Amino acid sequence: xxxxxxxxxxxxxxxxxxxxxxxIDVSQPSIYQNDTWRPWFARLREDAPIHYCAESRFGxxxxxxxxxxIMAVDTNHKVFSSDSQLGGITIRDAPMSFRRPxxxxxxxxxxxxxRRAVSPIVAPTNLVNLEKLIRERSQKILDSLPxxxxxxxxxxxxxELTTQMLATLFDFPFEDRHLLTYWSDIATxxxxxxxxSSEEERNEILQQCVKYMRAxxxxxxxxxxxxDLLSMMARxxxxxxxxxxxxxxxxxxxxVGGNDTTRNSISGGLLALNQYRDQYDKLxxxxxxxxxxxxxxxRWQTPLAHMRRTAxxxxxxxxxxxxxxxxxxxxxxxxxxxxxxxxxADDFIIDRARPRQHLSFGFGIHRCVGNRLAEMQLKIxxxxxxxxxxxxxxxxxxxxxxxxxxxxxxxxxxxxxxRH
Amino acid sequence: MPKITFIExxxxxxxxxxxxxxxxxxxAVNNGVPGIDADCGGACACATCHVYVDAAWExxxxxxxxxxxxxxxxxxxxxxxxxxSCQIKVTAELDGLVVRMPAGQH
Numbered sequence: 420x421x422x423x424x425x426x427x428x429x430x431x432x433x434x435x436x437x438x439x440x441x442x443i444d445v446s447q448p449s450i451y452q453n454d455t456w457r458p459w460f461a462r463l464r465e466d467a468p469i470h471y472c473a474e475s476r477f478g479x480x481x482x483x484x485x486x487x488x489i490m491a492v493d494t495n496h497k498v499f500s501s502d503s504q505l506g507g508i509t510i511r512d513a514p515m516s517f518r519r520p521x522x523x524x525x526x527x528x529x530x531x532x533x534r535r536a537v538s539p540i541v542a543p544t545n546l547v548n549l550e551k552l553i554r555e556r557s558q559k560i561l562d563s564l565p566x567x568x569x570x571x572x573x574x575x576x577x578x579e580l581t582t583q584m585l586a587t588l589f590d591f592p593f594e595d596r597h598l599l600t601y602w603s604d605i606a607t608x609x610x611x612x613x614x615x616s617s618e619e620e621r622n623e624i625l626q627q628c629v630k631y632m633r634a635x636x637x638x639x640x641x642x643x644x645x646x647d648l649l650s651m652m653a654r655x656x657x658x659x660x661x662x663x664x665x666x667x668x669x670x671x672x673x674x675v676g677g678n679d680t681t682r683n684s685i686s687g688g689l690l691a692l693n694q695y696r697d698q699y700d701k702l703x704x705x706x707x708x709x710x711x712x713x714x715x716x717x718r719w720q721t722p723l724a725h726m727r728r729t730a731x732x733x734x735x736x737x738x739x740x741x742x743x744x745x746x747x748x749x750x751x752x753x754x755x756x757x758x759x760x761x762x763x764a765d766d767f768i769i770d771r772a773r774p775r776q777h778l779s780f781g782f783g784i785h786r787c788v789g790n791r792l793a794e795m796q797l798k799i800x801x802x803x804x805x806x807x808x809x810x811x812x813x814x815x816x817x818x819x820x821x822x823x824x825x826x827x828x829x830x831x832x833x834x835x836x837x838r839h
Numbered sequence: 840m841p842k843i844t845f846i847e848x849x850x851x852x853x854x855x856x857x858x859x860x861x862x863x864x865x866x867a868v869n870n871g872v873p874g875i876d877a878d879c880g881g882a883c884a885c886a887t888c889h890v891y892v893d894a895a896w897e898x899x900x901x902x903x904x905x906x907x908x909x910x911x912x913x914x915x916x917x918x919x920x921x922x923x924s925c926q927i928k929v930t931a932e933l934d935g936l937v938v939r940m941p942a943g944q945h
Contacts, residue, residue, distance in 0.1 A: 493884065494883070494906070527909070531913075534913060535913070541945060542915045543916075543942040773880070775887075782882065782884035783884050788913075790945065
């Protein structure tokens with residue numbers, strides 16, 4: 420069920436073993452697109468766990484590849500800054516004029532206030548309110564799927580469910596909801612992916628997002644209080660007076676955060692169960708395992724491969740002499756496969772004892788604000804899948820995203836042979 | 840061994856015996872007490888072991904340090920007696936400690 424041919428895997432394993440350590444460059448989007456990233460990170464974790472890559476398309480950068488070292492960087496926000504003006508949270512440095520602050524690409528204290536402005540949307544009490552809606556939508560989407568006929572799971576299920584959720588969180592016009600997915604894809608696209616070819620073009624497209632969202636934001640500044648992300652930002656002192664750059668930054672953060680991540684976990688989970696059929700059998704025999712399977716899906720897929728920081732002072736990270744100004748990339752996708760912390764880390768095992776001990780949501784002050792909503796969406800979807808379909812079979816090679824940031828899947832051909 | 844009582848959001852109480860030196864979070868997790876997620880495993884990095892310390896015990900459980908205060912400020916339903924249970928060490932002095940759980944950990 421791996422999408423790369425066997426010889427491609429063998430080639431990657433050989434290259435990862437023999438390439439001089441200083442020539443290894445894990446920023447190449449192709450290794451994620453063709454699913455050959457594992458041996459490269461296995462080598463780095465073993466031979467150079469904090470690795471310096473002097474030259475890449477994204478400039479020089481440090482790779483932090485082990486779980487504990489990633490934790491050390493993620494929880495030290497005073498040394499490792501997320502500030503958009505220093506480069507923000509992805510390995511790609513946008514040109515200065517397109518660097519947009521948002522609360523994930525910001526340090527305290529403004530980060531703290533802006534995060535608190537929107538976090539009630541995913542508070543436990545509101546999750547209870549959203550549960551019924553998510554279940555109804557999941558049921559409707561699953562009931563509309565063709566039987567015994569091949570279709571793209573990503574398009575019909577993963578994208579559909581997460582885009583609907585996002586439209587609800589923003590209280591965004593439902594008929595235009597595909598725009599959210601479009602802006603999300605444009606915002607994160609690699610310039611060589613074919614989706615967008617320059618930062619200018621990307622910015623031009625995202626200005627449509629500013630225009631559309633600004634109009635909704637304006638309408639919600641006044642009148643009776645409403646409970647959606649735009650209204651919350653429009654009424655909080657820390658977010659109501661944002662300039663267009665910061666407004667777009669925060670909109671994109673919330674769109675990408677609520678969209679790509681859950682989408683790719685929905686896709687990745689189905690792929691994992693097809694690749695590990697014994698786990699699928701185990702799940703069918705005991706659907707209560709959904710509870711521990713959900714965080715395992717999020718670990719195994721690691722929908723965001725990395726987060727980046729910039730050192731604001733010289734720092735000795737477990738022996739590596741990081742200098743002020745250096746770009747430091749935490750490869751969550753690697754830390755989540757670190758055998759020191761996770762037994763049989765490359766395997767998908769749905770009944771792990773501590774399944775939530777993974778890096779996919781990050782740790783420290785920037786930890787994913789929507790993590791429990793993401794888990795809830797996956798849980799409900801799998802409950803409804805198991806209630807309907809004895810099996811969903813992946814029928815051909817999957818198509819993955821050309822990106823070192825969004826660890827995503829564009830196409831999974833599947834057939835559902837029958838309903839229960 | 841000191842006894843600690845955890846009271847779930849729905850009122851269900853669980854009293855467990857804990858070895859000194861462990862954290863209050865570990866006391867819950869090791870004994871299968873529901874309602875403490877502890878995603879980060881005790882690194883003060885996720886705020887999913889949030890508890891409310893009963894008034895009688897606030898002085899004995901000590902003060903939050905800077906990193907605990909920062910993490911807990913992003914939890915839901917934060918009160919002055921909110922603590923991250925991974926940051927409270929079990930001692931003989933805490934025998935009888937009572938902590939309550941929030942509606943959910945996030």
